[in-house]
Amino acid sequence: MNKKFIFILIFLIAAGVIGIFAYYASIPKIPAYSDEPKDWVKTRVAERVIDVKEATKGRGYLQGDLRELQLILTANYTETILTYSGWYDNEFFSTAGYTKDGKTYLGIGNNMKPNDKVMEIFVAERIIEDEHKVFIFVDDGWKRAMPNTNIIWGRYFDRIKRFSFREIADGIYMDEINDDPSRFGYNYQLVYSGILIGNLTKEQAQKGSAEGVVVVKFQ
Numbered sequence: 001m002n003k004k005f006i007f008i009l010i011f012l013i014a015a016g017v018i019g020i021f022a023y024y025a026s027i028p029k030i031p032a033y034s035d036e037p038k039d040w041v042k043t044r045v046a047e048r049v050i051d052v053k054e055a056t057k058g059r060g061y062l063q064g065d066l067r068e069l070q071l072i073l074t075a076n077y078t079e080t081i082l083t084y085s086g087w088y089d090n091e092f093f094s095t096a097g098y099t100k101d102g103k104t105y106l107g108i109g110n111n112m113k114p115n116d117k118v119m120e121i122f123v124a125e126r127i128i129e130d131e132h133k134v135f136i137f138v139d140d141g142w143k144r145a146m147p148n149t150n151i152i153w154g155r156y157f158d159r160i161k162r163f164s165f166r167e168i169a170d171g172i173y174m175d176e177i178n179d180d181p182s183r184f185g186y187n188y189q190l191v192y193s194g195i196l197i198g199n200l201t202k203e204q205a206q207k208g209s210a211e212g213v214v215v216v217k218f219q
Contacts, residue, residue, distance in 0.1 A: 033054050041169040041172055047111055049111050052110055060125070068096070069109060073125060073127060080189070084218060086214070086215050088106050106121070120138065121137065123135070123216070132179035134177050135175075135176050138174075139173070143165055145214075146214060149199060150198065152196040153195040179195070198215030
């Protein structure tokens with residue numbers, strides 16, 4: 001075996017190795033998202049910000065403003081629009097919270113300010129294959145005003161859980177549920193029912209009664 005042949009062989013092997021490394025380096029890397037909710041909360045001075053990408057594992061993002069807030073979620077290659085609404089002081093609202101006479105009583109969104117005496121809440125969902133997780137975040141204002149908060153869900157509102165108020169950051173509390181996939185239809189293009197968070201009962205939810213209660217609906 002002459003030296004020229006050996007040189008060519010070494011060159012081809014080296015080129016092949018470099019090509020393999022270049023190929024794998026060009027493959028887009030999947031971001032590593034944490035499964036620990038405490039890692040999703042970012043502190044910005046007085047604010048606590050829930051990272052929506054972390055909570056949804058990159059499958060969701062928020063759009064809208066104080067007039068209407070929506071969570072755009074990708075589920076089974078389909079974009080689903082989930083909205084926020086509720087009842088406060090016997091009044092229905094479909095904005096990012098309840099405000100009356102210039103005063104905010106209840107805020108909805110992923111930016112929260114503990115200790116500001118305003119009830120605040122945010123809901124996110126993670127749908128990946130057979131996993132249907134709903135994460136509900138509230139601040140200390142909500143905890144003080146609504147210690148007996150219930151979570152009611154299911155296509156026919158037949159599931160109920162008392163909110164556990166697990167503290168994941170200073171002034172921020174969370175609970176989670178396994179969602180009922182049957183509340184979605186037509187490959188997540190239709191949402192039959194929502195998730196209710198508030199001081200109402202399962203019977204009130206099934207009757208559609210919100211008189212005298214504070215409720216936020218995620219649908």
